[in-house]
Amino acid sequence: MVTTYTCQNGLRIVSEHIPHFRSVSVGVFVNTGSRDERPEENGITHFIEHLLFKGTKTRSAKDIAREFDRIGGDLNAYTSKEYTCYYAKVLDHHASLAVDVLADMFFNSVMEPEEIDKERLVVKEEISMTEDMADDDVHEQLWRVMYPDNAIGAPILGTVKTLDGFGRDQIFDYMERHYTPSNTVVSVAGHIDQELLRQIERLFGTFERSNPGKPHVLPIFVPGKSIKQKETEQAHLCLGYPGLSLKDDRLFALAVMNTIVGGSMSSRLFQEIREDRGLAYSVYSYHSAYSDHGTLAIYGGTAPHQVGEVEQLIRGSLQRMTDGDISEAEVEDSREQLKGNLVLGMESTGARMSRNGKYELLHGKHQTVDDIIGLIDAVKRDDVLELMKLTTQAPALSIIRSQ
Template sequence: MVEVKTCENGVRIVYEEIPHVRSISVGIWVNAGSRYEQAEENGITHFIEHMLFKGTETRSARQIAEEFDRIGGEVNAFTSKEHTCYYAKVLDHHGDLAISILADMFFNSTFAPEEIERERQVVLEEIYMSEDAPDDDVHEILWGVMYPDNALGRPILGKAETLATFNRDMIREYMAKHYTPQNVVISVAGHLQEGLLEKIEELFGHFQASHVAEEALLTYPAFHAGEIVKVRDTEQAHVAISFPAINVTDADMYSFVALNNIIGGNMSSRLFQEVREERGLAYSIFSYQSCYEDVGAFTIYGSASKQQLDSLQHQIDATLLDIVTGGVTEEELENAKEQLKGSFVLGLEGTEAHMNRNGTNELIHGKHRSVDEVLSLIDAISMESIDRLIEKILKAEPAIAIIGPN
């Protein structure tokens, strides 16, 4: 059972006891992502994620790495458009040490100027690496088409121009605005040792915001249809097509996931079978859903040789038109529901998955459904809800991004 304890300062501790395992996963979730950055701050959320690993008042970056390696643990972090998470997975009896190190990073990072300069170059290389991979870059430039005047359309990694301006003062100012008690959730799952929850509350339950916190306001940005073509000397052309969709709290969310699986979410999907298996037009073809607190997107990606690009796009269009005009079959829906239930339950085999699910649910929904409740919601997906989403999503004008040879 998932339980939540709210500290005096507003920090929420969400915990789930899993007694039959020998590991524990703990994550510090912060309601701060790239969409809440100002234009001149683009990339600073991700940069801060890097910098929290670069040394505290009592630990060097090397010592942080060595302490986790010494106990056979894993430590990492990620930044999304809406959230940042710092997490670790260790043996159950090392949970106290893991949360102590994460808290030290969270509260006592020094942001030494020499480390900022060194990590600035590391992140710049990460940006270059992303741009060098057209199958990644095409999705990035697609968001720029969809939301050209909003932070959602800007890259999480930032740009070289903004990265060059980051300094200790900017980092501390951003954290003072966003790394506040009401924006923090500590998620822990696994074999909880005695005293661990009290330790977490001791570490996180008393810090205060340095000034009035900035609420992460939803902007409900308008979706823009359009097309961008980026000429690159590549062997293949990469195309990404996106339609405006629903937000993560929409009642049809599970239906959306099922529809995605039917269209291009797995190997038995319409796109995979018709594009790759029947016609051999592409090696890589798939679709996915992106859902945020206020908006969402349904995206299709494929890559093919320059000579095959027109045929690939034509077949994608034909597949979507067939779904718009004829809908999906009962068999496809039942298969999608069973696949969803299987992937959901199997995806919860490890403590890290539970920690991620609980942290996300607390930040976004403020509630926690049991496994049986989720399975019931999946079972309740109907042809009517699928048809409703087809009408709402696939009949809209899409945004398109293409990267490939001239």
């Protein structure tokens, strides 16, 4: 059972007690991501995520790493376009230590200038690594094309130019504006007890920062095109279409549609382009849903002289499905696959913690697994065909290929 408690400062604690597990996962979710950044701040959310591991008033960066290594635990973090998460997974009798370290990082990181400069070099290497991996870079280029005038189209990592502009005062100012109690959820799942929940409330439930924030500017999808030349053996192609927001009731129908289009090994695109024609090793589709919009993207990697053919095959397959070439059996198989992925994916404390934290942060409510299974079962073929019309719009296009 998932329980949510709101502290006196507005911070929410969401917990799920799973008595037969021997592990505990805890995550601190902050409702800020790259889309909250001003143009000159692009990448600062991700940079702060790195810096919170670089030492506190009582622990050095090495101390933080050693504490988790010696207990066989996992400590990590990630930044998305809409939120940031710091999380840990440990054996149940080390849960108190995990909460203490996360709170120390969250409240007491010192951000020494020399550590900021060192981590700036690390993130620059991360940016270079992404740019070197054309199958990653093509997605970044797609987002720039789709949303050229909105922060959601900018890279989560930022750029070398913006990274060089981040100073200690700017970092603390950003945290003061966004790392607020009302913006924060602490999620914990596993073999937990009331004392652990009281500890979380003691550490996180009294700090005060007040910032009303400002609503996101709704992204306007642009069906543009980007072709980037670089040294690469393959050509990489991405097509992007408008999708659905997290709050759209049709989201589960879109999940079924995506599974049929390119979300599995038995999908139309995988079977036609890879299995039947041998034109690509990797071809797939995915949907990204956010608070106020969504994006459907399709990727294919192929030989440079075949990129035009692969693009036309993708468009042709989408058109046939839009025209009605989707069977009841495909819809049924996709529903079953989604249900299987959902249930099997929940068999860890980390997955439960993550799901609960994101639901509380982004929805403010929770659905049981049975609720979600019911919504998936309710998807009909006509619902899928109606959503296929999304792909009849002019797409955004990103291509990376050799000169």
